[in-house]
Amino acid sequence: MYPGLEGVEVKESEICFIDLENSKIWYRGYDLEELAQYSTYEETVYLLLYGRLPTVGELGEFSKKLAAHRRLPSHVYDLVTNAPKSGEPIDVLRTAVSAMALGEDLSDKSPEAELSRGVKILASMPLAVAVFHRARDGQSAITPEGAESHAEYYLWALRGERPTARETRAMDVMFIIYAEHSMNNSAFTAVTVSSTLADMYAAITAAIASLKGPLHGGANVDAARMLEEINRIGNVEKWVDSQLAAGRRIPGFGHRIYKRGPDPRLRVLKSLAGDLAAERGDYKWLEIAQRLEEYVGSKLSQKGIYPNTDLYAAVIFKYLQLPVDMNLPTFAIARAAGWVAHVVEYRRANRLIRPTERYRGPARLRYVPLSQRETPTASVG
């Protein structure tokens, strides 16, 4: 038995290697830290989807393709515009992706057909999120003309004005860092759904549903709410003590894979958070996160609990002035690249995912007619 499937290898993959020994993450053999420094999200997506870095011409073509797909079918546009304002943006995004399938011919089940659906979905996710966000604020949608990247397009469509080059680059780095992370719960969900030969829309819809949970991507919203609740560096210890005393987990800490040392992505995230804090002359959120890291570390590092990406992502998104509940769809927009890559890779040698379980329930009970049953001592709920 493998509770939580810990340590179980479910497929061979050429997409992402988490090198625990050297504290490194490699996307298709390339060091993620180098990609975060020198690459762009578009180039990284190309690498993840097509298996190698593009040439100048290929990257230009791919960027054009993404730009051409940054639109929503009219029924999806209406759906996100009219979604209840109180709806969570991640739920609106999940519903939008599901609705994108309507009216499409989904009969071709080849990896190539799923890949081109994946590119369409990935390209249109920022607009779906931004249209909803602006509609709930009573603002009309913006479709930025002339945005030079996915990151710039997203921030511009959300805010209604062009972000600075520095903000765009920070979001681009976040997209690269969040783009892929091996066989995490949402990637596994996407692959599991796709293994039935369900289409890419179904797989990505399910992956977004998985990402939402607070043990997975939802932690980047909880971590941001934690920073806001704490609000002053002097409150950190009291806040952590009260959470632990109540038996609650600290968002942004702990990881299934990183139990013997911190997540390698933190090096990039901490440096980016530091740069943004310095540029803004506002160290508050960074300092709260650093104090959290020290204090939670002093209490929990003996259990193998270190900060995870969601703690510093929350700090970075604070400095980018993202509304807190946008942290999670922002993660989904980036991670779509990894989901698509895994689904396409698995589809090339598909086998239905169908695990088993160990039965531990009662055996050989005799059916008692309804009229003869006695009230059980404990109710079954």
Ligand code: CMC
């Ligand atoms: N705060 C306090 N205690 C914790 C935490 C935490 N954040 N995480 C784990 N623990 C404790 C847990 O209570 C357990 O203690 P004990 O052995 O005394 O019962 C021990 O550590 C092991 O926990 P586990 O649940 O067996 O560990 P896991 O590998 O199944 O869980 C995790 C990993 C991410 C679900 C968990 O660390 C957690 O709930 N973290 C908080 C939520 C979070 O930040 N999630 C984001 C994960 S990384 C990004 C992503 O996936 O998107």
